Amino acid sequence: MAETEKDILRGGQFLVKETNCEDIFTPEDFSEEQQMMKESVIEFNDREIIPNKPRFEAKDYALTEEVMRKAGDMGFLSVAVPEAYGGMGLGFVSTVLTCDYISSGTGSFSTAFGAHTGIGTMPITLYGTEEQKQKYVPKLASGEWFGAYCLTEPGAGSDANSGKTTAELSADGKTYKINGQKMWISNAGFCNVMIVFARIEDDKNITGFIVEYDKNNPNGITLGEEEHKLGIRASSTRQVFFNDTEVPAENMLAGRGEGFKIAMNALNVGRIKLAAACLDSQRRITTTAVQYANERKQFKTPIADFGAIKIKLAEMATNTYVGESATYRASKNIEDRIAIREASGNTHQEAELKGVEEYAIECSILKVAVSEDVQNCADEGIQVFGGMGFSEETPMEAAWRDARIARIYEGTNEINRLLSVGMLVKKAMKGHVDLLGPAMKVQEELMGIPSFDTPDYSALLSEEKAMIAKLKKVFLMVAGAAVQKFGPDLENHQQLLAAAADILIEVYMAESAILRTEKNAKRFGEDAQATQIAMSKLYLYHAVETIETKGKEAIISFAEGDEQRMMLMGLKRFTKYQNFPNVVALRNEIAEKVKAENKYCF
Template structure:
């Protein structure tokens, strides 16, 4: 059967179909209604008790989780047959975005519905699903995910927690510990990873209160203070054999694919926090007076607001492009079991990691500028931008550090190419042939056409650098972390540029020039600023991989591949900021 979905990683070689790509402008009335329901829940139920939540009030957190369950906010990804709503991934993403305004409670909910519940949704057997999913959907039971250990963070497979099958085969005996477990203080179910007989990495469903299962005190954290984070200890904990999740020795399949979804949902949460940061900053800039006029009247403040809004627009384009692609994959070829589900999720593992890295770093930049706009007030806890700033820092560590994800992004691309799933190497060879001929600069009439040329140059640059890296290092490339990280940055830039350009082009085609004006301005600003930094990354990589006459040749080709004429960025920034100030927040 011919493939009908967008192939994961194919954006490196292929052009996106703008009509096929999902954008926020495509949201249905039902999706928008669910988003509004989520926002109403946060505003009416969560924000009035924010101070108590930050003080780590377990009973209050649990009661709000149950209210969220009653509202349907915990069951978006749970099948209807087990009491869930079974919503599409775009709608589920909208919920994650809107929950972000709930600060630490958003993390508690996110850990529950994402990495806590999805392992059972995707990999549980019928008995496990029937027993647990209806309770997780309502919030009667709260879930936690237990992977990290004192000696294993990013290197999850080196876990030392063990499980041994009893002589009668009725139980697994669990011994070991877990660290930094979100929701630990009030969770009822724990997805715990351990090695059976010390070597078969596997997953288990562990219930609270089992003899030998204990936990340490709450960690004193920099941010996300309203979420529970505690270590867990297992001393001869006897788990019924039926609590093994998935297959023996296949825990890595569950862990890595659930982390993919976790990375993606984290990006959606960062988007929500980014939009709130812009709203807070715009409001403050409008009301705060200095030297006889509002901060919003100062060009340097306007440039900050413009950059913040532009980053959020690009992130929003990436997040919903990715969720739409996952939806299409599941819709066109619905998985029938856990392994097929794993394969469907893994299809977009590259995009999930790209979203995670871009989102966490974009939010850090946005909320940092938000604090700067607030001045001294931004450093005071009374102003929420201070909270967002502290809470955002963990995101670059969550769900695999950004360094690990930067290694995964090109690594996964090359693996797909070596399996024949992507025509990456063919594209690299074709580019090599093209570069032997004189290069011409195409003449483009419209601005969007010019930006498409810029995008094409970015793809060619990426393929050129990638081809040289493969030729230079071969199978040893995985050891060249600096090269892989630089290549990952070019891939992240490419996905971000293409996502915002495709969204803007689609809006321009469907709604006209006037309606798309702000989107065009932000797309131009982001793409040109991003393209300006790519030669710096590429030059560093080329000088690492070559020297002498060969280096001079590569640098000469680099100069031709990255030639372009930038626009008036100061003017663009002022125009974008004008709309942000008019709207008193995020504007598209």
């Protein structure tokens, strides 16, 4: 057991440890069960969601509810729910996989699904008492009932713990009265259970409650009108008003003042699932784009043959591949950590909680990276379609609008960037990840004389892996110096933190793709992975650029004179290729493959 634990990277450790490609999980490692799950979800999406896109776009909220119920019938709402509460009790990878493949039909359904199975159900499975779980979870798992999550208020968004909603205990100690206003509540229009966060007296932290909602007996709950939104048009989003809403005292979730913790942990899980829920959109957008580009001719040429379009197809496919690589890598880490915790005596509940919390950094990284990728993907999708991309008759414009929400909810991307680095620094302080040692080594290296050896990079992806090791040093150099300089005040230097976050993100994403490709090349052969190799190299090249840019921006803004010069030299050394890739040729290779297959085919 102790050994197993040692073998798995802890959250954030990717930055300071080398990972063997054999040790990461890839989509090519799906078990038979996972493969079947995937196929059944795809089939459902193809049958129930995609053909109904026009109805979803026409704000047919009833359809969203109806399809949610069908998803319940298929068992999809219960993937993550333990068997004891009527669920399938599948592992974390299967949960993520479901969010992934169900997501591409429309952002509306994806949001309804995510809000219900994630933040609407998980707080009870993770923090509920046995009674609470018995009472609510089976109904939520089957789709008999639907869940919503009421955290945000007009004055409390990113600052979620600042809500004004109150919960007041009755004199007899039996009920809480909830008063307040929640806003932006997904699924509000058709939910039966709400996870509501409210403050008891002057508590520092809010408290979570399970609140039942019955339209015919509203118990002081009223709903605002449906919000008119930029995208996810058939996702029900309403304000929820609580007016002396009575909740039995036993419906408190975890303890008094534990609400903020619950809220944050629910979001951690939510973030990786949200990343997953952007992946199949990217696949489908890429496929739709290449199909159009192969068909559409201008200047007597299929536009797919123009270099300007090849750039797009190649980058779209590459980012999708990278997003998959990182998302499933982290998912399996979480699944394994849950298993280790369970083996060591934790309840499933504790184990799951801790397992996800452990990889909160990776969850934030994924949320930011993949939500931005899907936006870019849809943006290029529109552009490939030219004027037709601007029409509601083609699928690109809705994809573009739907993608926009992913950068806002589950913590804005600004908040998640800050968090990713902030949590890492905290972990270092607590000794959970040793950043200091490696950071000091980097500093020594900076002082020393660089090696003039010409390493042998003939082995597949060996230069790329060496590059990843160097890029990690950039983070350690920059973040290390910033911590030294500003100490705890670093949190007020958001521009630096944001730059550091971008470095962290690129390292994780690029490394994940390279390791996935290396693993697959070893077992399936290099030839079979030719395009994946090209994608890994292309992504890394862009990652190096971003890291150089962000690293430099940080260095020239907080260091001066000799220190600046030394760090810039370090940056140069750590971002230096021995053999530059031919970027144009890589893109052409990737685009040609996608064109030939007429779809995203990885």
